[in-house]
Amino acid sequence: QRGVPPSLSARVTGSFAYLTIRDRLPTILTKVIDTIHRNKSKFFEEHGEEGINAEKQAIALLSKLRNELLTDKPVIELTDGLEDADSWNEYLQRQQRLQGDQEPVSWFTSPWLYVECYMYRRIQEAVSLNPPISNFDVFNEGKTQSFYESQKAVMTLCTFLEDIQKNAEKLSPDRLSEDFNKLLQISLWGNKCDLSISAGQDNSQKISPIDALASLQPFILVNDSGMVWSSLMSSQRAGESVDRVDIVLDNAGFELVTDLVLADFLVSSGLVRKIYFHGKSFPWFVSDVTANDFHWTIRQTMAANHKWMSKRGFQWQNYLKVGAWSYHDHPFWTQPHEFCDMAADAPDLYARLQQADLVVFKGDLNYRKLTGDRAWDHTVEFSTALQGFQPAPLCSLRTLKANVQVGLQPGQGEKLTSRDPTWMTNGKYAVIQFYSPKPV
Numbered sequence: 001q002r003g004v005p006p007s008l009s010a011r012v013t014g015s016f017a018y019l020t021i022r023d024r025l026p027t028i029l030t031k032v033i034d035t036i037h038r039n040k041s042k043f044f045e046e047h048g049e050e051g052i053n054a055e056k057q058a059i060a061l062l063s064k065l066r067n068e069l070l071t072d073k074p075v076i077e078l079t080d081g082l083e084d085a086d087s088w089n090e091y092l093q094r095q096q097r098l099q100g101d102q103e104p105v106s107w108f109t110s111p112w113l114y115v116e117c118y119m120y121r122r123i124q125e126a127v128s129l130n131p132p133i134s135n136f137d138v139f140n141e142g143k144t145q146s147f148y149e150s151q152k153a154v155m156t157l158c159t160f161l162e163d164i165q166k167n168a169e170k171l172s173p174d175r176l177s178e179d180f181n182k183l184l185q186i187s188l189w190g191n192k193c194d195l196s197i198s199a200g201q202d203n204s205q206k207i208s209p210i211d212a213l214a215s216l217q218p219f220i221l222v223n224d225s226g227m228v229w230s231s232l233m234s235s236q237r238a239g240e241s242v243d244r245v246d247i248v249l250d251n252a253g254f255e256l257v258t259d260l261v262l263a264d265f266l267v268s269s270g271l272v273r274k275i276y277f278h279g280k281s282f283p284w285f286v287s288d289v290t291a292n293d294f295h296w297t298i299r300q301t302m303a304a305n306h307k308w309m310s311k312r313g314f315q316w317q318n319y320l321k322v323g324a325w326s327y328h329d330h331p332f333w334t335q336p337h338e339f340c341d342m343a344a345d346a347p348d349l350y351a352r353l354q355q356a357d358l359v360v361f362k363g364d365l366n367y368r369k370l371t372g373d374r375a376w377d378h379t380v381e382f383s384t385a386l387q388g389f390q391p392a393p394l395c396s397l398r399t400l401k402a403n404v405q406v407g408l409q410p411g412q413g414e415k416l417t418s419r420d421p422t423w424m425t426n427g428k429y430a431v432i433q434f435y436s437p438k439p440v
């Protein structure tokens with residue numbers, strides 16, 4: 001690809017990619033091994049001796065993986081024969097062609113995005129090769145714990161939505177757009193709470209997400225929320241609701257609740273008719289939402305001992321029942337591709353997104369995939385970095401946790417670097433970036 005900067009890679013010693021692969025990924029793998037080991041008696045209770053054997057085998061595979069990673073061994077093909085295995089193995093060959101025959105594709109020499117995704121797929125392989133425990137989610141404990149630890153913030157947020165809805169009758173268009181902006185920003189900052197950047201450590205929401213908004217405002221480096229709103233307004237057909245908004249989910253726990261609250265607002269205010277949620281088909285980047293997390297979160301919200309929280313839970317369940325909300329997964333979301341490959345490599349998913357009036361991409365990993373995880377100059381336009389990925393008007397809500405950021409003003413990046421050298425990776429900053437294939 002001519003004119004496209006190189007992929008971020010651990011090849012650059014000391015880079016965030018390098019530190020992630022050297023330190024963060026092995027820590028995550030150690031925790032996965034420990035989790036499986038701690039569940040040994042549960043596996044025994046459920047599956048007898050077979051459960052114990054599965055535990056042993058899975059740990060052996062994961063220890064081997066950890067060793068491959070620590071000693072920068074070549075990336076190897078998947079052997080589990082799952083639906084997506086061929087596509088992963090083809091992608092490995094594609095990387096090998098790009099890298100040339102001189103050196104093998106490996107953890108420290110190949111694109112960071114690729115090898116980081118590959119680690120999560122290998123964890124899945126280790127579990128899936130051991131049928132008695134093949135449905136075991138190695139990250140489940142962390143995800144549920146982070147939901148419980150954010151309880152107070154969840155209650156505050158549900159009460160906030162209740163207040164908005166109470167006043168819904170008298171909502172002026174200005175007030176509606178103000179509330180939309182607040183909920184968009186709450187969903188944005190919800191992305192701070194992922195468990196991948198913290199290598200599995202608690203990273204839940206402890207303070208009121210609403211009170212925090214004003215003080216977080218200066219940390220939003222690009223704020224296209226006005227364009228997001230205008231785009232939604234222009235998609236309303238003859239005074240009717242917008243037909244469909246898609247939300248490409250990121251993390252379970254508090255972030256998922258912020259996404260559900262945003263989606264609830266869009267539907268209950270009559271702005272949007274349908275919401276499609278997109279999640280992962282197996283455990284991914286520690287805290288990403290799977291179908292199980294999605295439904296579990298709604299059930300927990302229903303069961304809460306708090307009037308407004310449980311009311312929301314019942315409402316969400318009802319949205320699913322009547323089809324106003326639906327949850328979808330697709331193997332492409334758990335593959336290593338840059339999104340500019342989607343039209344060619346997952347044309348069915350691309351076509352599905354084309355039917356949306358707006359696609360909201362949550363989180364850092366989605367931003368890396370939108371921009372190809374490349375060393376772009378900070379002033380390059382967002383539309384350029386998308387490299388032709390334009391299924392529908394789209395918006396990225398992302399807190400910065402990787403060395404890629406485009407669409408800044410000239411000098412903005414340099415200023416940030418001089419004030420806060422780790423601004424791209426410390427999770428303190430955020431962007432709301434919008435792109436539309438048609439003029440807004």
Ligand code: F6P
Nearest residue numbers: 194196197363364365366401402
């Ligand atoms: O391992 C660190 C890290 O991989 C980031 O660099 C990555 O993009 C992030 O974790 C996951 O963040 P998010 O949940 O926002 O996609």
Ligand code: MG
Nearest residue numbers: 194250251285
């Ligand atoms: Mg995530």
